[in-house]
Amino acid sequence: MxxxxxxxxxxxxxxxxxxxxxxxxxxxxxxxxxxxxxxxxxxxxxxxxxxxxxxxxxxxxxxxxxxxxxxxxxxxxxxxxxxxAPMPGDPLRGRFLSWLAYYQGVMEPVVVGQMMGIEHPAFYATFRDTACMAARLTEALSAGPYLLGETYSAADLLLYSPFAWFPQMCPDVPVIRDWVARCAQRPAxxxxxxxxxxxxx
CATH class of the missing domain: 3.40.30.10 (Glutaredoxin)
Structure with a gap:
């Protein structure tokens, strides 16, 4: 089990x-x-x-x-x-997996670095900065209400989570704030x- x-x-x-x-x-x-x-x-x-x-x-x-x-x-x-989640063979499968990896490899380090006040060129070169993170989210969410377009997925659940816990870390971008609010309204x-x-x- x-x-x-x-x-x-x-x-x-x-x-x-x-x-x-x-x-x-x-x-x-x-x-x-x-x-x-x-x-x-x-x-x-x-x-x-x-x-x-x-x-x-x-x-x-x-x-x-x-x-x-x-x-x-x-x-x-x-x-x-x-x-x-899109299953293997679905044309959105690659994007879904990429968002999961983006969260682990980019987004969480950037958010934690912001909380800790880390400012260093090597950190930004490796993980990006908050402006870059906000730009990637904005690009995706400008095409639909969720990261994969019209349909909510587990990628949304994972990526909105730090902003639900720490609203002060959420980029002050309307499309991102609206997305976080939509995800937080789900019964789960x-x-x-x-x-x-x-x-x-």
Whole structure:
């Protein structure tokens, strides 16, 4: 059986929302674990098999998946009937996978760097800067309400997530702010937040 190791109010909340979107809650064992927090609370949980004690971490029998982009792709392929990702052969498949990789390799480092006040030419050359990130999002969202056009996908769920957690980090661009608001209005967003607040999943 699939098992998700999840810590409330963390990066794994995105995967909790994804499971709701996929209609896969009954097919996945959600195990709450503790993690060290930025404020000094929490601790590494021996019940969490992630090699660094982080979340999310997904196991599937003897196999495992870590990093949110990979977990999103894996779960969407396991539950294709939900229609949250273009499957192999779909003309939007490459764009979907590119957005997942863009989040991990560009967007999250840029947002975290902004939060930390990092300003360095090598950082910008490697990961880009906030203006470049905003330009890529604006280009995509100018063609439709979602990253792949007219249809909401798991790429939207992943990429809007940092701006839902840290609204002050969201670029002050109307098309991006409207997109974040649309994504946050989906029932899975409120459901995941309620699960984390209520202490159960």
């Amino acid at each position: 699939l098992t998700l190791y999840h810590a409330p109010n963390s990066r794994s909340t995105t995967i909790l929302a994804l499971l709701h979107e996929l209609g896969a809650l009954d097919a996945v064992d959600i195990r709450r674990v503790d993690i060290p927090r930025q404020d000094g609370t929490g601790a590494r949980d021996p019940a969490n098999p992630h090699p660094e004690g982080k979340v999310p971490f997904l196991t599937d029998g003897e196999d495992w998946v870590r990093e949110r982009g990979a977990i999103v792709a894996y779960l969407c392929e396991r539950f294709p009937e939900a229609g949250l 967003h409120d459901w995941a937040q309620a699960q984390d607040a209520g202490g159960s999943a």
